[in-house]
Amino acid sequence: MHTCSKWHCPPLGFVKCNVDATVCSSTQVVGLGLVLRDDTGSFLACQMVLYASSLMTKEAEVLGPLTALSWACFMNYSKVVFEMDVKTVVDAIKYYKEDATEFGSLIAGSITFFHLEQTFSISFVKRQANEVAHTLAKETCFHACPMFFSEILSCIYAYLSLMCSDSHH
Numbered sequence: 001m002h003t004c005s006k007w008h009c010p011p012l013g014f015v016k017c018n019v020d021a022t023v024c025s026s027t028q029v030v031g032l033g034l035v036l037r038d039d040t041g042s043f044l045a046c047q048m049v050l051y052a053s054s055l056m057t058k059e060a061e062v063l064g065p066l067t068a069l070s071w072a073c074f075m076n077y078s079k080v081v082f083e084m085d086v087k088t089v090v091d092a093i094k095y096y097k098e099d100a101t102e103f104g105s106l107i108a109g110s111i112t113f114f115h116l117e118q119t120f121s122i123s124f125v126k127r128q129a130n131e132v133a134h135t136l137a138k139e140t141c142f143h144a145c146p147m148f149f150s151e152i153l154s155c156i157y158a159y160l161s162l163m164c165s166d167s168h169h
Contacts, residue, residue: 006128006129007041007125007129007130007132008129009037009038009039009040009041010037010038010039010080010081011039011081012039013039013079014039014079014080014081014119015036015037015038015039015044015072015077015079015080015081016036016037016038016080016081016082016083017034017035017036017068017071017072017080017081017082017083018033018034018035018037018082018083018084018125018129018130018132018133019032019033019034019064019065019067019068019082019083019084019130019133020032020033020061020064020084020085020130020133020134020136020137021033021057021060021061021063021064021137022060022134022137022138022140022141023055023056023057023060024140024141027141028052028053028054029050029051029052029053029140029141030050030051030053030055030060030063031048031049031050031137031138031139031140031141032047032048032049032050032051032063032064032067032136032137032140033046033047033048033132033133033134033135033136033137033138033139033140034046034047034048034049034064034067034068034071034133034136035132035133035136036072036075036077045075046132046136047071047136048136048137048139048140048143049067049140050140050143051063055102058086058088058089058103059102059103059106061084061086061088061089062089062092062103062106062107062110063106064084064089065082065084065089065093065110065122066106066109066110068082069082069110069120072120078119079119079120080119080120080121081121081122081123082120082121082122082123083122083123083124083125083129083130084122084124084125084130084133085124085125085126085127085129085130085134086124087124089107090122090123090124091124092104092107093107093110093111093122094122096108096111
């Protein structure tokens with residue numbers, strides 16, 4: 001299996017949504033970082049999302065793809081490649097097996113989109129290729145409400161300019 005350690009543009013006509021989650025245990029909040037870029041690598045938008053929750057990290061990570069799917073549909077994107085750096089979540093979505101745990105229940109909520117919608121896909125990437133979403137997720141813990149941005153934030157600017165590779169994969 002090929003895993004990327006550098007961010008790559010999505011196929012022509014697609015957008016890519018990088019997703020990451022963090023658990024802010026001191027405030028019992030799950031923070032999500034979502035970043036959308038087009039097929040040239042240009043920044044489209046980002047979102048920081050908060051969930052008041054005491055979920056464990058593994059379960060919190062599942063909220064990322066669910067939230068990203070909803071956001072991509074809201075933004076009217078129909079061809080989306082989702083990437084995250086948690087292989088257990090990606091594999092659970094791609095190769096779903098019934099699971100009676102809380103993790104399994106959350107996975108079941110996202111598989112319909114990924115299995116029925118031919119223009120949505122999810123892939124595992126190394127943390128280095130997902131650093132922008134990871135940074136946003138960590139930043140979320142310092143904010144009191146969800147935020148949407150159509151401009152590049154200073155906390156991710158350096159990562160966006162250093163990590164973009166113009167080769168499609």
